[in-house]
Amino acid sequence: MAALISEIVYRGIFQKNLASRIARGIVLSARKSGRWGIAFGRYGDSPQRNGIPAKDFAIVADTNEELEQNMARYEPKHVDITVCVDDTLAKGVESWAWYGLQPINRLTVPNGTVLMTSLQSVGELLKDIHRRDAPYKLALIRAKASFSGLWVYKEDHTEVRVLGALAKIAPAFLSLDGVSQAIAEMEWGSDLKVASARKAYERLETRDVKPTEGNAEIPYSFEMPKWWEMREGVTIPAIPVGKPKEDGKGYVPERNPYFKKFTTRTMRPVVNFDTCVKCTLCWIQCPDSCFDVMPDGTYDANMEACCGCGVCEAVCPVENCITMVNESVFEDNASQWEMWRKDKDRYRSWMAEKIGDKKATVRSHGFRFRGQYEQELVADLDQGGVEITAGIPGENAQHKTV
Amino acid sequence: MAVATRPAPAAAEDKELLISGSEAVAEALTLADIDVVTAYPIRPYDTVMQAIAKKIANGQLVAEYIVAEGEHSQFEIVKHASTVGARVFCGSSGVGWAYAMECLVVTPPLRVPMIALVGNRALDDPGAFGVEHNDALFVRDLGWLLCWIDTSQEALDTTLIAYRVAEDRRVFLPLAISADGAFLTHSQALTLVPPKEKVDRFLPRYNRGDLLLHPDNPITVAPQANEDWVIEIRRQNNEAMARAYTVIEEAYAEFRRVFGRGPENPWFEEYMTEDAEVILVGMGTISLPIKVAIREMRAKGRKVGLVRLRWFRPFPTDRLVAALSGAQALGVIDRDYSFGSPFGSGVVANEIRAALYNAARRPPLLSFICGLGGREVTLEDVYKATEMCYGAAKAGKSDPKTHWLGVRE
Numbered sequence: 001m002a003a004l005i006s007e008i009v010y011r012g013i014f015q016k017n018l019a020s021r022i023a024r025g026i027v028l029s030a031r032k033s034g035r036w037g038i039a040f041g042r043y044g045d046s047p048q049r050n051g052i053p054a055k056d057f058a059i060v061a062d063t064n065e066e067l068e069q070n071m072a073r074y075e076p077k078h079v080d081i082t083v084c085v086d087d088t089l090a091k092g093v094e095s096w097a098w099y100g101l102q103p104i105n106r107l108t109v110p111n112g113t114v115l116m117t118s119l120q121s122v123g124e125l126l127k128d129i130h131r132r133d134a135p136y137k138l139a140l141i142r143a144k145a146s147f148s149g150l151w152v153y154k155e156d157h158t159e160v161r162v163l164g165a166l167a168k169i170a171p172a173f174l175s176l177d178g179v180s181q182a183i184a185e186m187e188w189g190s191d192l193k194v195a196s197a198r199k200a201y202e203r204l205e206t207r208d209v210k211p212t213e214g215n216a217e218i219p220y221s222f223e224m225p226k227w228w229e230m231r232e233g234v235t236i237p238a239i240p241v242g243k244p245k246e247d248g249k250g251y252v253p254e255r256n257p258y259f260k261k262f263t264t265r266t267m268r269p270v271v272n273f274d275t276c277v278k279c280t281l282c283w284i285q286c287p288d289s290c291f292d293v294m295p296d297g298t299y300d301a302n303m304e305a306c307c308g309c310g311v312c313e314a315v316c317p318v319e320n321c322i323t324m325v326n327e328s329v330f331e332d333n334a335s336q337w338e339m340w341r342k343d344k345d346r347y348r349s350w351m352a353e354k355i356g357d358k359k360a361t362v363r364s365h366g367f368r369f370r371g372q373y374e375q376e377l378v379a380d381l382d383q384g385g386v387e388i389t390a391g392i393p394g395e396n397a398q399h400k401t402v
Numbered sequence: 403m404a405v406a407t408r409p410a411p412a413a414a415e416d417k418e419l420l421i422s423g424s425e426a427v428a429e430a431l432t433l434a435d436i437d438v439v440t441a442y443p444i445r446p447y448d449t450v451m452q453a454i455a456k457k458i459a460n461g462q463l464v465a466e467y468i469v470a471e472g473e474h475s476q477f478e479i480v481k482h483a484s485t486v487g488a489r490v491f492c493g494s495s496g497v498g499w500a501y502a503m504e505c506l507v508v509t510p511p512l513r514v515p516m517i518a519l520v521g522n523r524a525l526d527d528p529g530a531f532g533v534e535h536n537d538a539l540f541v542r543d544l545g546w547l548l549c550w551i552d553t554s555q556e557a558l559d560t561t562l563i564a565y566r567v568a569e570d571r572r573v574f575l576p577l578a579i580s581a582d583g584a585f586l587t588h589s590q591a592l593t594l595v596p597p598k599e600k601v602d603r604f605l606p607r608y609n610r611g612d613l614l615l616h617p618d619n620p621i622t623v624a625p626q627a628n629e630d631w632v633i634e635i636r637r638q639n640n641e642a643m644a645r646a647y648t649v650i651e652e653a654y655a656e657f658r659r660v661f662g663r664g665p666e667n668p669w670f671e672e673y674m675t676e677d678a679e680v681i682l683v684g685m686g687t688i689s690l691p692i693k694v695a696i697r698e699m700r701a702k703g704r705k706v707g708l709v710r711l712r713w714f715r716p717f718p719t720d721r722l723v724a725a726l727s728g729a730q731a732l733g734v735i736d737r738d739y740s741f742g743s744p745f746g747s748g749v750v751a752n753e754i755r756a757a758l759y760n761a762a763r764r765p766p767l768l769s770f771i772c773g774l775g776g777r778e779v780t781l782e783d784v785y786k787a788t789e790m791c792y793g794a795a796k797a798g799k800s801d802p803k804t805h806w807l808g809v810r811e
Contacts, residue, residue: 024590027420031592038591039420043531043584043776046445065697072694074778226810234527 003061003070004030004173006081006166007107009093010056011266012048014147015085021159022083023056025182029163030060032178036067042075044097051264051307053093060173079107081169083162086145086266087118088327090128092219094263100221101263103130110134113169113206117143117158120328122207127331131214139206141165145266153188157196160189164197165204176201222258249295255305261288262333265308267324267363269301270354273340273347275321282312282322294337303333310363326360416594423586426554426593427519427579428453430561432463433601437488440468440476444498445531446583447521451493473498477505477516484514485615485623489565489608492516495583496523499537509576510545510639512624513613515568516576517561522686522737523583524775532776533582535685535738539714539749545639547577547646548715550685552671554593557581559657559664560712562605566653569608572645582737584776585687596661604660646716669718671710672725674700678707680791681729685711685750688737688772688779695784706788711750719757727758730795732767733787735779735807739771745802747771766791766800772807783807 006026010019020041027037037060045054057076061067070076084090084104092101105114111134118125118140125138146158160183167176176198183189183197231237242253269282276298283291283299290305291312301312308327316322340347355361421429427450431439441451457463466483470476473494480490494502499520509516520538524530538548547568551557560579568577581587615623627635654668665671673693675681682692689710696706709725711718726732736748744752751769758764770787773779787807794800 024420027590027592031420036592037420038589040422040589043446043588046531046588068690069694069697072691072781074776224810228811 002172003059003066004081004170005070005076005079006058006083007076007079008056008058008083008085009089009104010054010085011050011089011145011147012045012052012054012096013050013150015145016048016054016150017148017153018085018146018159019054019056021186021188022085022162023058025159025163025179025186026058026166026174027060028186029167029174029179029182032181033173033175035060035062035173036064037061038067038071042095044099045095049096049264050309051266052096052261053089053263054095055093076107078109080109080112081166082108082112082114083166084114084116085158085162086147087116087120087125087128088145088266089263090116090118090125091327092130092263094260096259096261098258100258101219101260103132103219105129105132105136108132108136111136113137113139115139115141115162115165115169117141117145117162119144124328126209126214128328129209129214130219131211131216132209133211135211136209137169137206138209139165139169139204141200141204147266157193160193160197161200164200167197168201168204169206220260245292245295247295250297251293252302253289253292255289255302260304261307262304265306265327267308267310267326268303268306268330269308269310269312269322270325270351271299271301271336272318272321272323272351273298273337274344275318277318277321279317281315281317285311285315287311292337298337300335300337302335303330320355323355323361324363325354325357326362329354329357329360416596419593419595420590421554421593422449422453422588422590423551423554423557423581424449424519424521424588425453425590426558426595427561427581428457429593429595430558431491432457433596433598434489434562434565434605436463436465436491438466438468438480438483438490440470440479440490440492442470442473442476442494442498444473444495444523445521446523446581446587447493447495447498447519449587450519450521454491473502474505477502477509477518480516481505481509481512481514484516485512485610485613487608487610487614487616489569490516491518493519493521495521496537497526500525500540503540506541506546506576507544508624511635513574513642514576515565515574515608517564517568518576518578519561520578520580521583521587522580530775531583532774533584533686533737534774534776535580535736535749538578538580539738541578542715542749545575545643546715547573547575547643547713548580549577549713550580550582550711551586552687552689552710552712554586554589554591557586558593558595559661562601563650563653563657565608566605566656567646567649569606570649570653571609571611573642573649574613575639575642575646580686582687585690594663600660604656643716647718650713650716665712667721669711669713669721670725671708671712673708673710674705675707675709675725675729677705679705679730679795680733680788681707681709681726681731682733682735682784682787682791683709683711683726683750683754684735684737685714686737688735691779691781692735692784695781695788698781699785699788704788704792714750714753717753717757722754723757723761726754727761727763727765729765731791731800732765733770733791734767735770735772735784735787737773737779739774745769746804747802748804751804766794766798768794768800769802769804770807771804777808780808 008019023039042055148154167179240254278297291299313322522533524534657664734751747769
């Protein structure tokens with residue numbers, strides 16, 4: 001008599017299909033040993049927004065009654081396994097529905113597992129992952145985040161590698177044979193994908209994490225008002241007008257205290273204040289009004305508000321003045337402008353290091369040139385999955401015909 | 403350790419799929435071989451229109467799929483298609499359903515057996531996607547058949563039953579199937595999908611007979627009428643609704659015979675009510691936390707049961723009175739509201755109060771409003787409601803005041 005509860009934490013839209021495949025894969029794999037299951041997305045995450053953290057859940061149980069026992073919740077309050085398919089989510093998760101910032105391991109039970117796809121070291125990841133009051137395991141699949149879109153899917157085998165890894169983590173529920181069988185039968189499965197799942201099973205890296213390890217920062221949260229405290233007529237106070245940065249100069253807008261949005265970010269802009277021509281384009285075009293106007297007329301991207309969309313980089317007329325860099329190489333949300341003002345030489349070398357790292361400036365979503373998809377796919381699979389010699393890795397062809 | 407309480411289905415019989423309630427409806431529509439479907443997106447109903455579109459795109463279903471410019475046209479189009487003999491489907495949610503109101507009103511008097519899926523959603527404002535039952539309840543007085551479903555399996559089965567009931571010449575009324583947004587429309591569960599041959603044995607073709615709009619059968623539909631005519635037309639509608647009781651009973655019996663599953667009692671599910679001191683009543687997926695809470699409470703000696711209403715129109719008055727009047731106290735949990743109603747109670751609570759008025763024995767009835775806007779109905783909410791019911795049972799009477807559960811206060 002037992003149940004296994006898993007959550008899959010992912011980037012809205014970019015990883016929607018990936019997460020859904022994993023959740024369904026868990027249930028269908030467990031069904032191979034007669035288990036019951038249910039797969040669902042967190043309704044409050046929908047409609048999804050690009051990159052905004054979202055969750056799917058999969059619950060499997062020995063009996064239908066036990067399944068109901070664990071389903072009798074809007075969403076699980078505890079999970080045995082947290083699957084995280086983008087390591088920048090290690091910094092925390094904030095749904096668009098004003099939930100506050102939640103550590104990635106918040107729902108993971110004591111001695112449970114956080115399974116992550118990442119190329120970072122455990123040490124680097126633990127700078128981001130918040131501390132837990134109980135020990136847990138950090139299991140890593142060596143792969144970069146698999147991003148695609150609502151209508152396209154990146155066939156880099158991430159979904160089956162996660163399923164293979166889960167067979168290692170929870171063999172009582174998901175046998176490797178059961179997982180393999182389910183993958184082979186799934187409409188998006190294939191023998192090649194079964195081989196990738198088995199490789200992930202063998203290669204999984206697992207490390208115990210102690211309660212003393214991790215990011216000591218207390219994540220921001222807020223109290224929700226009582227019904228009689230809320231203003232009537234479905235009205236909320238407007239965000240107040242902002243203030244000058246200092247000495248009557250510059251401008252810093254006030255922002256929504258209930259939704260900071262920065263965990264949406266997989267990349268952040270790094271600004272070269274020396275070459276900024278103060279043209280205002282980044283400030284005007286930013287869809288999230290994340291730029292603060294500095295007293296000298298330059299623009300500082302506020303890292304509590306930036307969603308990392310990259311529009312500023314696209315509209316900036318000065319070459320290399322704004323460069324998008326992968327979020328994982330940053331450790332805090334401190335102001336770049338303040339760092340620059342304090343010590344310009346130090347800032348320049350810091351900036352050169354960040355934008356000079358070619359791995360970190362590869363876009364996490366979208367492509368810069370035609371053919372990049374095929375190129376990345378081969379590289380990804382050589383690294384962790386099965387080598388592809390021709391074409392796109394196959395799906396079960398018979399399911400494609402009517 | 404693993405226990406499979408259901409063996410894998412034999413080949414050529416039912417196949418088992420992991421699908422959501424919405425996808426289960428689309429499976430049923432494919433099996434029922436619908437002719438015309440209209441669509442206009444609104445969450446959570448839109449998951450159904452997506453699933454049907456996929457079926458058509460995959461060549462599994464041949465049907466006219468018309469994306470309307472709004473819900474008003476969406477329902478108007480299928481109304482017309484039905485009068486020329488097409489088997490039709492449409493649906494909506496929340497304020498989308500409200501926008502179609504004029505067409506929803508005219509459908510019952512025209513005796514159009516339209517099947518609609520209402521993905522229950524809170525009405526604006528505030529813009530929210532979570533479940534409330536007020537949207538489907540808009541049409542409760544108008545001649546629509548209304549039922550609430552609970553699982554993906556019930557979604558599939560009820561959709562098939564719905565066509566058989568609505569398209570029966572004795573009824574010819576529109577029928578709305580209500581599915582709780584999120585809990586049912588967006589959760590994928592293991593569901594048995596029967597083969598087409600079985601469905602063909604269960605579901606006859608739609609035959610509009612003398613009401614068919616066709617050049618070979620010259621008729622005028624909906625001429626203008628005054629006070630000399632209207633009340634007779636309403637009387638006809640009332641008769642069709644009354645006949646639905648028999649037709650629904652027959653359809654479920656036939657469903658059980660053909661498919662080998664389905665409930666004995668079409669009208670409501672009774673869970674551990676046989677010896678129950680307190681019976682809780684609700685509709686839709688609220689049954690899940692209530693059932694789990696009941697198991698917990700029974701383990702501690704509290705004899706609690708659940709009646710989950712499937713059919714709200716026609717309302718199963720006699721059977722419900724028989725099932726409820728023996729309890730020591732009743733707790734009706736509404737996922738809807740009716741501001742300014744008697745005692746400020748929810749719609750279901752007041753219907754049950756009315757149904758019990760002439761009963762020989764009327765247990766104390768407590769009314770609860772809970773889970774609005776998709777708020778989780780917690781086990782604690784159910785425990786609290788049950789304890790209040792026990793208090794009323796002990797006192798032998800109930801305070802008619804309505805209790806709101808799970809509100810921040």
